[in-house]
Amino acid sequence: xxxxxxxxxxxxxxxxxxxxxxxxxxxxxxxxxxxxxxxxxxxxxxxxxxxxxxxxxxxxxxxxxxxxxxxxxxxxxxxxxxxxxxxxxxxxxxxxxxxxxxxxxxxxxxxxxxxxxxxxxxxxxxxxxxxxxxxxxxxxxxxxxxxxxxxxxxxxxxxxxxxxxxxxxxxxxxxxxxxxxxxxxxxxxxxxxxxxxxxxxxxxxxxxxxxxxxxxxxxxxxx
Amino acid sequence: xxxxxxxxxxxxxxxxxxxxxxxxxxxxxxxxxxxxxxxxxxxxxxxxxxxxxxxxxxxxxxxxxxxxxxxxxxxxxxxxxxxxxxxxxxxxxxxxxxxxxxxxxxxxxxxxxxxxxxxxxxxxxxxxxxxxxxxxxxxxxxxxxxxxxxxxxxxxxxxxxxxxxxxxxxxxxxxxxxxxxxxxxxxxxxxxxxxxxxxxxxxxxxxxxxxxxxxxxxxxxxx
Numbered sequence: 001x002x003x004x005x006x007x008x009x010x011x012x013x014x015x016x017x018x019x020x021x022x023x024x025x026x027x028x029x030x031x032x033x034x035x036x037x038x039x040x041x042x043x044x045x046x047x048x049x050x051x052x053x054x055x056x057x058x059x060x061x062x063x064x065x066x067x068x069x070x071x072x073x074x075x076x077x078x079x080x081x082x083x084x085x086x087x088x089x090x091x092x093x094x095x096x097x098x099x100x101x102x103x104x105x106x107x108x109x110x111x112x113x114x115x116x117x118x119x120x121x122x123x124x125x126x127x128x129x130x131x132x133x134x135x136x137x138x139x140x141x142x143x144x145x146x147x148x149x150x151x152x153x154x155x156x157x158x159x160x161x162x163x164x165x166x167x168x169x170x171x172x173x174x175x176x177x178x179x180x181x182x183x184x185x186x187x188x189x190x191x192x193x194x195x196x197x198x199x200x201x202x203x204x205x206x207x208x209x210x211x212x213x214x215x216x217x218x219x220x221x222x223x
Numbered sequence: 224x225x226x227x228x229x230x231x232x233x234x235x236x237x238x239x240x241x242x243x244x245x246x247x248x249x250x251x252x253x254x255x256x257x258x259x260x261x262x263x264x265x266x267x268x269x270x271x272x273x274x275x276x277x278x279x280x281x282x283x284x285x286x287x288x289x290x291x292x293x294x295x296x297x298x299x300x301x302x303x304x305x306x307x308x309x310x311x312x313x314x315x316x317x318x319x320x321x322x323x324x325x326x327x328x329x330x331x332x333x334x335x336x337x338x339x340x341x342x343x344x345x346x347x348x349x350x351x352x353x354x355x356x357x358x359x360x361x362x363x364x365x366x367x368x369x370x371x372x373x374x375x376x377x378x379x380x381x382x383x384x385x386x387x388x389x390x391x392x393x394x395x396x397x398x399x400x401x402x403x404x405x406x407x408x409x410x411x412x413x414x415x416x417x418x419x420x421x422x423x424x425x426x427x428x429x430x431x432x433x434x435x436x437x438x439x440x441x442x443x444x445x446x
Binding site for chain 1: 276374377402405423428
């Protein structure tokens with residue numbers, strides 16, 4: 001791993017805890033918060049894949065709204081315009097996992113370039129980074145909007161080496177999602193799968209992570 | 224709808240009841256059959272999308288096995304080689320929904336050309352059609368293997384008009400999956416969404432079905 005010159009991090013689920021919206025879901029729909037946030041997240045991701053294959057790209061802010069609309073209808077919840085707005089805006093100030101800031105600081109102290117490489121729409125990523133207090137530790141925010149297709153298309157992962165001026169193998173890609181790790185590995189990046197104690201098996205997609213780490217604070221010792 | 228000259232049917236979930244494997248799952252893993260068949264099916268579909276976007280096509284028979292392997296690991300079920308073989312082979316003799324045969328007969332009697340247009344690997348489709356007693360009513364079996372990418376890529380839906388020698392609008396595409404209807408509509412086919420009493424809302428993917436029908440027997444009266 002001594003050849004790693006930069007890191008690119010997945011955002012949602014890796015830097016930011018998307019289920020931090022569950023509390024607001026529960027507050028607005030008592031007893032249904034968990035069901036709503038789970039289905040909302042599943043649809044948001046599924047729509048990113050389906051639209052990419054259809055060749056009908058739509059940015060992640062709008063997909064997040066589409067996923068919420070579907071989830072509300074499916075669960076028969078009355079998501080009024082005001083509730084919809086509050087739920088969507090929760091994506092602009094998601095909780096940051098506690099290992100993120102110390103992990104990024106340790107990597108910055110080693111002189112590594114750090115970026116986010118995410119499905120997110122640029123403005124929603126910028127807001128989440130700023131509100132999470134991470135602006136000082138990230139050199140770049142790379143969004144799929146530059147290529148108008150979602151992960152795990154190789155066109156997304158190729159943005160990292162292109163923009164960060166390193167080779168594919170020199171870029172460490174960090175994600176807590178096994179499918180994302182498979183996509184990055186398939187594109188030739190060096191991959192780090194963050195587990196945070198979660199027990200799900202790796203996805204059966206043909207690739208394995210180069211390293212499995214428990215937390216983002218584990219990364220600095222590896223490079 | 225008077226311009227419809229041919230119909231293409233989705234296979235799994237529309238012609239064949241994929242959850243007919245649930246009984247075998249339950250027999251092999253008492254109390255866990257439903258969880259296994261649900262997760263297995265979800266992974267099979269998710270892997271078709273992920274691999275298509277990765278540009279790493281793998282046929283649906285192998286994806287079906289990959290989905291089963293993941294589901295077994297995730298649910299901590301000991302799927303021995305013998306059990307794996309029995310579960311996979313259940314895909315070769317899936318139950319046919321009861322409205323399918325009378326619906327196809329009525330359309331054949333009107334002189335329409337009928338095909339399957341499916342994610343399935345050709346041999347597994349042929350076996351299911353034969354074991355389901357449907358060979359006499361279907362003129363063609365079109366598989367994504369011809370284009371090596373999965374639905375909802377337009378390359379898959381375009382196979383229908385190309386091979387059946389009709390225009391996109393003249394081909395009626397029939398599916399019980401709303402995302403599949405969206406993909407076909409996006410590619411320009413005339414779409415018929417089969418509900419069979421299911422209450423899920425349509426997917427928020429930008430398209431609507433040209434017609435919603437309860438059963439496949441409803442189609443003949445429309446053309």
